[in-house]
Amino acid sequence: MNKKAIDGEELKENVFRIGVVDTRWVIVAVLYTCCALLIAFTCDHALPKPLDKNAPPTRFIAENAFDHLVNLTSIGPRVAGSYENEVAAVKVLVQAVRRIQESASPHNRVEFDVFRASGAFSLTFIDGMSNIYRDVQSVVVRVRGAGSEGAPGRTRKRAALLLNCHYDTVPDSPGASDDGAGCAVVLETIRALSASPQPLRHDVVALLNGAEENILQASHAFVTTHRWAKSLRAFINIEACGAGGREVLFQAGPNDPWILEVYAGQVPHPFASSLAQELFQSGLIPADTDFRIFRDYANISGVDLAWNSNGYVYHTLLDTAERVPLGALQRTGDNVLALAHGMLSSEELETAAEQSRQPVFFDIVGRVVVLARAPTAVVAALVSLATVVLKIYISAHDASKELYISKAVWLRIVRRTLLSVVLAQCCGMAASVATALLLHFTGARLSFYSRSWLLIPLYAVPALCASWWDARLTWGKATRSGAVSLARGSWLLRAWYDALSLSAAVLLALGTACGLRSAFLPFLWTLPAGADVLFSACAGVNGRWGPRAIAWAIGALIPALQSGYLALGSINTFVPVMGRAGTSPIPPDVIMAVLVSALTLILFSWMLPLVVAAKRPQPLQQLGWAVTFATVALVLFSPLGFPYTADRPQRFMVFHTTRTLHEVSDSGADTATDTHLYWLPELDANTPHSVDEYVPEMAATVATRPDDCAKWLYCGAPYYLPVITLVARGHSVTVSDPPLTRLNASATLDSVVGEPNVKELRLKLQGPNHIVVILSPAVGAIITRCNAGDDLNVQSLPGPIWQQRNTYFISLHDALAPAQWDLVCHIKRVGASHNASSDWVQVSTAGHSMFGEMRRSTSHEELLTRFPPWTAVTGWGAHLHIFNL
Numbered sequence: 001m002n003k004k005a006i007d008g009e010e011l012k013e014n015v016f017r018i019g020v021v022d023t024r025w026v027i028v029a030v031l032y033t034c035c036a037l038l039i040a041f042t043c044d045h046a047l048p049k050p051l052d053k054n055a056p057p058t059r060f061i062a063e064n065a066f067d068h069l070v071n072l073t074s075i076g077p078r079v080a081g082s083y084e085n086e087v088a089a090v091k092v093l094v095q096a097v098r099r100i101q102e103s104a105s106p107h108n109r110v111e112f113d114v115f116r117a118s119g120a121f122s123l124t125f126i127d128g129m130s131n132i133y134r135d136v137q138s139v140v141v142r143v144r145g146a147g148s149e150g151a152p153g154r155t156r157k158r159a160a161l162l163l164n165c166h167y168d169t170v171p172d173s174p175g176a177s178d179d180g181a182g183c184a185v186v187l188e189t190i191r192a193l194s195a196s197p198q199p200l201r202h203d204v205v206a207l208l209n210g211a212e213e214n215i216l217q218a219s220h221a222f223v224t225t226h227r228w229a230k231s232l233r234a235f236i237n238i239e240a241c242g243a244g245g246r247e248v249l250f251q252a253g254p255n256d257p258w259i260l261e262v263y264a265g266q267v268p269h270p271f272a273s274s275l276a277q278e279l280f281q282s283g284l285i286p287a288d289t290d291f292r293i294f295r296d297y298a299n300i301s302g303v304d305l306a307w308n309s310n311g312y313v314y315h316t317l318l319d320t321a322e323r324v325p326l327g328a329l330q331r332t333g334d335n336v337l338a339l340a341h342g343m344l345s346s347e348e349l350e351t352a353a354e355q356s357r358q359p360v361f362f363d364i365v366g367r368v369v370v371l372a373r374a375p376t377a378v379v380a381a382l383v384s385l386a387t388v389v390l391k392i393y394i395s396a397h398d399a400s401k402e403l404y405i406s407k408a409v410w411l412r413i414v415r416r417t418l419l420s421v422v423l424a425q426c427c428g429m430a431a432s433v434a435t436a437l438l439l440h441f442t443g444a445r446l447s448f449y450s451r452s453w454l455l456i457p458l459y460a461v462p463a464l465c466a467s468w469w470d471a472r473l474t475w476g477k478a479t480r481s482g483a484v485s486l487a488r489g490s491w492l493l494r495a496w497y498d499a500l501s502l503s504a505a506v507l508l509a510l511g512t513a514c515g516l517r518s519a520f521l522p523f524l525w526t527l528p529a530g531a532d533v534l535f536s537a538c539a540g541v542n543g544r545w546g547p548r549a550i551a552w553a554i555g556a557l558i559p560a561l562q563s564g565y566l567a568l569g570s571i572n573t574f575v576p577v578m579g580r581a582g583t584s585p586i587p588p589d590v591i592m593a594v595l596v597s598a599l600t601l602i603l604f605s606w607m608l609p610l611v612v613a614a615k616r617p618q619p620l621q622q623l624g625w626a627v628t629f630a631t632v633a634l635v636l637f638s639p640l641g642f643p644y645t646a647d648r649p650q651r652f653m654v655f656h657t658t659r660t661l662h663e664v665s666d667s668g669a670d671t672a673t674d675t676h677l678y679w680l681p682e683l684d685a686n687t688p689h690s691v692d693e694y695v696p697e698m699a700a701t702v703a704t705r706p707d708d709c710a711k712w713l714y715c716g717a718p719y720y721l722p723v724i725t726l727v728a729r730g731h732s733v734t735v736s737d738p739p740l741t742r743l744n745a746s747a748t749l750d751s752v753v754g755e756p757n758v759k760e761l762r763l764k765l766q767g768p769n770h771i772v773v774i775l776s777p778a779v780g781a782i783i784t785r786c787n788a789g790d791d792l793n794v795q796s797l798p799g800p801i802w803q804q805r806n807t808y809f810i811s812l813h814d815a816l817a818p819a820q821w822d823l824v825c826h827i828k829r830v831g832a833s834h835n836a837s838s839d840w841v842q843v844s845t846a847g848h849s850m851f852g853e854m855r856r857s858t859s860h861e862e863l864l865t866r867f868p869p870w871t872a873v874t875g876w877g878a879h880l881h882i883f884n885l
Contacts, residue, residue, distance in 0.1 A: 020492065021545070021613040026620065029607040032553060033560055037603070040565035043365040044246065044572075047327030048269065048334065057103070057195040060188055060333035062326045068096055068184035069329075072167060073174040073321045080168045080211040080218075081769035081815045082851040086137055089167050090114060093139045093208050096187050104143075104194035112141045113228075116815070117221035118790065121297065122797040125215055125288050127722035129809040130786065130794045132823075135816045136211040138218045142228055143190055143206075145199030159350040160203035160228070161343050162235035162302070163189060163336070164219065164290055166212030171850045172874040176321045177307055178314060182238035183208050185333050192337055193344075202344050203231060212290060214770075214813050215721070219290040223298035232294075233349050234259055235302030236336060239289045242576065243319060244328035245309025246366070247335065248569070250276040251291050253358040256301035257373055258348040260361055263303065264369035266342035267335040272369060273362045274517035275566065285577060286726055301353065303339070305332065308569075311576030312450075312648040316872035360517045364558070365565050370520075381512045381519070384526040388505040391529045392498050394536045403491065417499035420474040424608065428467030429597045432459040435628065436593035439635065445685040446588055447641040450648035452575050454640075455596045457631035463597035464604060465624040468611045475612050490545040496609030497552060501529035521566070521602075524559035528606060531555025549610060556606035567599035580651055582727040583682050643686070644870040650690060652867060654875035655679045656739040656860040657718050657846075662747070662883045676739075678863070679717050679732045679878075688731050694868045701731035713776045713802060718846040718878035720772055722809040725800055739877030740854040743767030743847030749827075749840055749885040757829040759840050765821040767847030767879065768854065771812040774844040776805045777827045781840065783808045786825040796825070843883040850876050 050062035071092050072078075078085035094114065101110040120132040142160075165182035169175030190206050205228050209218035223229045234256065238247070249272035252260050263272065279285065291304040307328060313319045343349055359373040372380060392414060396407035435458055439447060448454040504525035511519025535551040574595060578588040611617050635641035644650045657679050663671040678697065680688050692699040709715040717730050744766040752758040765771055775783055775796075783796040783806070798806040812821050827841055849855045855876045856864075867873045 021610055021615065023614045023616050023620070025549070026607070026610050026614045026617055029553065029610050030604075033604055033607065036557065036560045037564040037568075040365060040561055040568055043367075044565065044568050046366065047246070047325060048330050050326035050330040058192055058197075060192050060330065060337045062330035062333060064191065065181075065184040065188040065329045065333060066321070066324075066326055068187050069176060069180050069321045069324060071096070072180045072183065073176045077171055077173055077851070078167060078169045078175060079171050079851040080136065080214045080813065084851075085168050085210055086815060089210070090137065090139060093167065093183070093187075097139065097141050100141075100187065100191045100194060103191060105197055107146045107199040108194045108196060109144050109146065110141065110190070110194050111144070112139060113226075114139050115226060117225040118792060119217075119221050119224055120788070120792045120794040121220050122794055123216065123288075123292060123296070124797070125722065126286055127725055127799040127809065128797045129215065129722040129799070129811055130797055131215060131217055131220070131811050131813070132786075132788045132792050132794055133211065133214065133217045133221070133813040133815070134792075134819075135814065136214070136218045136221050137815055138210050138222055139208040140222065140226060140228060141190055141206040141208070143194045143200060143204040145201065159233050160205050160231040161340060161349065162232050162294070162300070163204065163206045163340065164209065164235060164237045164294070165207075166209045166218065166290070168210050168213050168218075170213050170315045170874075171876060172317050173315055173319050174317070174321070176319050176324050177240040177243035178319060179212070179238065179240055180321070181307070181324050181329060182240065185238055185329060185336055188333055189336050189340060193340060200344055202349055204340065204344065205232065209290070211813070211815065215811065216288065216290055216293050217813060219293040220297055223293060229298065232298055232300050234300055234343055235294045236339060237289060237291050237294070237302060237304050238332070238336065239304060239306040240308075241285070241287060241306055241314050241573070242308045242311035243313045243323040244325045245307055245572075246271045246328070247305045247307050247332045248272065248276055249303050249305055250280050251289075251304035252277065252361070253301050254295055255356060256348070256354050257356050257359050258346065258354060259301060259303060259343065260359055260371055262342040262346055263339055264361070264371045266338045268338060269331050269335055269366060270363040270369045271366055273566065273569075274358070274360050275362065275521065276569070277358075278516060278518050285573070286580075286582075286723070299353075305336070307332070308573045311573065312579065314576065316649065316651065317874075318647070318649070318872060358517070360520050362520055362562070365561060377517075378512065381508055381523060384508060384523055385505050387533060388501045388526055388529045391501055391533050391536075394533065395494050395498050398536070399491065413495050414498045414502060417475075417495045418502055420471055421496070421499050421503055421608065423474050424467040424471035425601050425605075427470035428463035428601050429594060431462040431466035432593040432597035433590055435459060435462055435632065436587065436589035438632065440587040440589045440685070442636060444635050444641045446578060446643040447635045448575065448589075448592060449579055449643035450645045451640070452571060454631065454635070455571065455575075455592060457627050458635070459593045459596040460600040461624045462628045463600050465621045465628070467601055467608070468617060468621055471608055471612050472617070490548060492613045493545050493549060493609045496612060497528070497532055500605060500608065501526060501532075504529075521563070524562055525602075525605070527559055528552050528555035545613075552606065560603060560606060563599070563603045567603060570595065570599065579684050581684060582723070583729045584726075588685055644690075646869050649870050649872040650686065651683045652688065652691075652871055652873040652875075653681055653683065654860070654864060654873065655718050655878045656735075656857060656875065657878045657880055658738045658741075659716060659880045659882070662881060664747075664883065664885060674738070675734060676737060677732045677734045679730055681717075681719075681727045681730045683727065691867055691871065695863065695866050697733055697863065701733045703731050704729045710803065712882055713807065713842045713844040714774055716844075716880070716882060718772075718848070718880045719774070720770065720846070720848050720878075722799055735859070737857065737859050739849075739860065739879065740857050741768060741847055741849040741877030741879045743771065743845070743879040743881065745845050745881040747843050747883040747885060752826070759827045761825045761827055761841055761843070761885070763821070763823040763825075763843065763845065765812070765823065765845060765847070767818065768849045769814045769818050770848040770850055771821065772846050772848065773810040773812065773823060775808045775810070775825060775841055776802055777841045778839060779804050781827050781829045782806055784826045784828050786810060786823060788812070788821055788823050839884045841885050843885065844880065846878050846880040848876060848878050
């Protein structure tokens with residue numbers, strides 16, 4: 001053959017032969033990847049040994065923290081406004097603080113304040129809402145170094161560190177992890193800080209807040225009204241969506257990147273990821289924390305830490321102190337104490353806020369934190385992209401020498417191979433989704449919920465088998481005919497290695513261009529390209545495929561290890577969330593199939609070239625398909641497919657409701673019609689008929705009808721949170737007896753003198769501590785503001801559109817004995833489409849008895865006792881009024 005470069009038109013496509021790599025190397029590669037996953041699993045479950053009370057007093061002692069946790073959870077559920085929350089819990093916390101005062105070093109002074117405050121604010125929690133609250137209570141503790149007050153007459157710099165937790169809970173939950181354990185950690189941390197033999201350089205303020213589950217009310221009350229809040233400079237917030245395990249730093253900022261630098265340099269057990277922050281802030285996880293309040297209303301930066309293991313107990317009666325490991329308390333306490341020490345000793349705490357965006361950050365299997373500010377991250381990305389370009393150039397240059405093809409031809413080969421990579425990954429994901437759809441439509445929904453290992457044979461294995469099959473198929477079709485062949489597989493591997501490097505580089509470039517800090521993951525997958533460049537420099541064009549594959553495998557170790565580590569964390573978080581995913585238009589099995597297949601294909605992507613070049617990988621694929629088919633059969637036709645257990649229960653909420661429809665005549669006469677019913681929001685894909693044989697009333701329930709949703713705001717249901725887009729459907733059954741809960745409600749609409757386009761809505765509400773008001777003005781009108789007296793003004797925040805009309809969700813909370821609410825809202829016509837002769841506004845207002853003697857009727861209580869032991873059921877009475885005015 002002539003040694004001139006072959007033109008692209010003359011090149012035949014089977015330059016590379018399939019079947020040059022022994023299949024045993026594919027098996028070795030699979031085991032190699034599984035070992036990386038096993039290492040990640042071991043690191044993910046590692047907890048330090050807890051310290052007992054014999055440890056030095058300046059250390060965080062898990063035994064002390066656990067004592068606080070037991071004392072708090074022994075009270076039981078602590079709903080904001082209840083005796084348990086407002087009196088009993090405060091007493092426990094004050095006693096704990098007094099003991100800390102007694103044990104403090106003479107160099108530090110501990111003081112505390114039990115305070116109440118009222119206020120109003122709006123926030124974009126899920127669908128958006130406005131909060132109006134009266135007399136919410138918190139316990140605030142301050143630790144000050146002796147002599148830290150400064151000279152008389154001098155104003156202290158804004159140099160206090162805030163530690164935050166909340167001690168209130170949702171109904172029926174002891175709230176051990178959410179967030180009793182957080183308060184236990186805060187109490188023990190301030191004890192250790194106050195025991196320091198040297199005076200603290202800056203103040204530490206601990207907010208033990210009593211109304212977070214009411215949607216962030218107590219933190220807002222503190223930062224907007226308390227005198228100690230003026231000195232805040234940074235914060236550490238401790239939260240939970242699970243019991244125990246390793247707490248993850250999942251939010252940081254919005255400014256002051258030095259806080260993360262302190263975290264990276266000080267904490268002994270890091271677990272942090274900018275990928276977790278972007279996922280949380282995307283709204284994929286339906287939750288929020290006090291982080292938002294400190295960021296938006298106090299204008300300070302900090303970090304959000306949360307436990308996420310065993311999320312099945314989150315907001316259920318299973319969230320007990322016994323389920324919080326001492327090792328988890330020790331680990332979190334060690335980290336919070338170290339971070340607090342680092343921040344308190346930092347000069348940045350007393351300087352003006354640094355207006356810089358947060359760096360890229362991630363830990364490597366809990367051992368070290370990699371952190372890069374924006375300029376460094378961009379430089380690293382550019383170097384990685386240059387490395388990939390260099391790798392492809394070297395391959396093209398070598399191919400021109402040995403294969404006698406032009407560099408342009410090699411680039412076309414790489415481009416075609418890249419298409420094969422994309423098609424293979426898409427085929428793998430499609431196979432997983434097809435399995436998920438089969439399970440969904442045959443009724444075997446959420447089979448993985450209590451047995452997360454089922455995700456492997458159901459979704460991970462078919463993703464691999466299908467992607468391997470498609471990769472060999474598309475490559476084989478592309479190289480089926482031609483005149484040129486090669487005796488060894490080095491060039492086949494190089495083409496696929498170049499394509500994989502190019503795919504990582506494209507994702508890295510797109511992520512960097514979009515400012516995504518999660519682009520560190522494709523950055524890591526460019527590392528094998530660097531290993532290949534080094535191999536080419538050492539071995540040259542004549543390097544054999546075996547050593548090159550080994551070099552590639554070594555380069556893939558860190559990205560595979562990190563991908564497996566992130567995959568385990570993601571699965572750990574998202575599987576329990578599927579049990580409270582509501583009425584997502586995408587079935588939960590499909591969501592998990594997409595997530596698991598994507599993570600699996602990323603994790604095993606490095607070995608795809610070996611699979612394509614293998615002699616006979618078909619037996620491996622056949623074994624994989626057999627495992628998947630057998631597992632699907634077992635899920636469909638055996639108890640293996642039942643998704644719930646007593647430790648991983650199905651969630652139910654049952655609201656015993658009276659719905660009162662008001663017909664207001666032109667003369668002002670109000671005719672009310674009552675309907676009594678049980679209403680159940682659809683919390684997961686099996687609600688409510690999984691319990692029909694235990695609770696016959698559930699078999700009689702009727703799903704929310706489109707007519708109801710068209711006629712009534714929020715479908716005529718007593719929602720107590722703004723989650724209509726998340727839980728768009730419920731189920732109800734009419735009953736003869738009413739709940740004990742009563743809400744007295746009246747509504748009038750008056751003209752505003754001198755403003756023909758404005759109406760004044762007046763609501764008088766007298767009922768339980770928790771009242772929800774939802775307003776929907778007519779088409780072409782908006783709610784401008786609402787006022788509940790005593791300077792409780794709030795700018796109304798619009799929510800989802802209903803019948804082409806805006807909606808507004810307002811939560812009213814009274815932490816003391818509930819007094820009458822006089823709510824006044826202004827409705828303004830702003831569009832020409834508004835018909836002045838039609839109704840101006842529909843009002844839906846509900847009183848929720850979430851605690852106390854009026855909470856549940858005898859029949860309601862009896863109904864809940866009949867739910868099976870593999871359910872976690874809660875509920876209370878509600879009285880709903882609907883007005884058209």
